[in-house]
Every structure is written in C-alpha cells, then in structure tokens.
C-alpha cells in the first residue's frame with residue numbers, strides 16, 4: 281500500500297473506506313488536529329496524500345473478501361459526504377457485480393449544506409444505515425465543539441437525520457460517553473423523541 285494512501289482498512293468486524301480528507305468542520309476532538317496521530321488506532325496513516333478516484337475506491341474494496349465483514353463503512357479522515365457522488369457510483373458497481381454487503385455511512389450530517397441540495401434521495405437503495413454524530417444537545421455547545429463552516433449546521437444536521445429516515449432503513453445518532461449523564465439523557469431525547477432515530481452512546485477511544 282502506497283504510504284499516505286490507505287483507502288480501505290479493517291477495524292473490528294467491518295471494512296472501512298477512507299474517501300477524503302476534506303471536512304466542513306474543525307472539531308476540537310478531531311484526530312486530524314493531532315499531527316502525530318496520522319490516523320490513530322484505526323490505521324497507521326489515514327491522511328490521504330491525494331483523494332482516490334472512484335475507480336481506485338472500487339478496486340480497493342474489491343481487493344478484500346467482503347463476505348468476511350459485517351459492514352462496509354464509508355467514512356473518511358474527513359467528511360465522506362464530499363465524495364457522495366463517487367460513493368454512490370461505487371455502491372452501484374458493487375451491486376451490479378452481485379456483491380452483497382451491509383453498507384453504512386458515518387457522517388456529520390451536513391451533506392445537504394455541502395452540496396447545496398437535498399442529497400437524501402441519493403441514499404435510497406444504496407445505504408442500509410447512516411450514522412450521524414449528534415455530539416451534544418444545543419447548537420451553542422455544538423458550534424463550540426465542532427466549529428462548523430456553515431451557519432445553522434446543528435439544525436441542518438438534525439433536519440438531515442429526520443429526512444434521511446425516508447430513504448435509509450436504519451438511522452443512528454451518536455454521542456461519546458465523555459459528556460455528562462444529563463447531557464447523554466438530553467441527547468437521547470433529541471435523538472429518539474424529537475428525531476426518531478436509533479441512539480448510541482459510543483465509548484471514547486483514546487488516540
């Protein structure tokens with residue numbers, strides 16, 4: 281594997297697809313801001329020296345025996361929505377070739393802002409699951425933590441989480457267990473009662 285060009289990697293029972301370094305956020309906790317990490321525990325070097333083409337992404341995925349994984353997870357050392365068109369193309373090719381695997385995207389939920397259009401219909405028939413980082417329970421805290429480029433990103437993320445449920449069977453929203461129990465409960469209400477998504481409190485994984 282070319283250094284600085286890890287497109288796919290195993291983690292746990294899943295195969296992850298690293299599609300981009302680009303991100304519209306600058307989260308205070310992001311591994312990208314730790315120059316020594318180069319990718320943390322997940323992989324030795326996830327910072328892509330250049331973005332892979334859609335064909336390179338497909339070739340990299342097809343280099344693995346997909347029957348050995350539970351999920352194919354499109355993420356990035358950035359926000360995968362930037363590569364949505366290419367990811368959809370890749371999934372379409374996999375389906376054409378009869379490859380059966382559960383597909384998931386891990387996203388900050390701002391694909392519509394990034395592309396300036398409603399991208400939710402693009403997920404239909406392609407993704408089995410979307411996991412969205414909720415992170416916290418107020419826009420103020422969210423802005424301080426995630427430092428989004430776009431205004432009203434918190435509301436846009438929640439709108440995306442509502443809308444995408446029309447097109448994707450499982451929509452999950454996540455927080456990390458470093459927030460207070462009160463905030464975990466407040467986020468649960470937002471996720472389950474306000475939005476109607478599946479809630480998951482993720483364990484913080486130290487770099």
Ligand code: SF4
Pocket residue numbers: 303304305306307309310311312357358359388426
């Ligand atoms: S959304 Fe993800 S990739 Fe982007 S800055 Fe935040 S943690 Fe990093």
